[in-house]
Amino acid sequence: MPDTGGLPSSQTLARKLDLLMDTMVAEGGEPYSYLDIAEAMDRAGTPLSRARWQYMRAGTGPQPRDRGLLANLARFFQVDGSYLLEENCELPDRITSQLELLRTMRAAKVRSFASRQLADLSPDTLRRISEMIEAETGPSRP
The missing domain is CATH 1.10.287 (Helix Hairpins)
Structure with a gap:
């Protein structure tokens, strides 16, 4: 099995992203659109194509390896970066409470x-x- 550097599998990342998206709605907000996320990632210096976002959300693409993108997504969703950068990271308290x-x-x-x-x-x-x-x-x- 190839060394993945502890990054989450595609399926694990998809579950984590779904929880983050659901949490936003649970907190009384509107769901983020792809454009909201893509614009934030562009400003952070880690562009995100629509196809890549769909693969990440579906868990069907290759395992994500772009640590910068994952860290920026974590910042965007206001969670600790380890949540998206590690396979076996516990749920953030905010997500658990929601x-x-x-x-x-x-x-x-x-x-x-x-x-x-x-x-x-x-x-x-x-x-x-x-x-x-x-x-x-x-x-x-x-």
């Missing part, structure tokens, strides 16, 4: 939907359904 928030929001959305759809059921049946949901997703948080 994922937890998304999980909680999705669970609350399910509870809200279920309560509207199941309004005609008996209180005992609703309580049992609620207990089953909490057993699967954990207790609701204020």
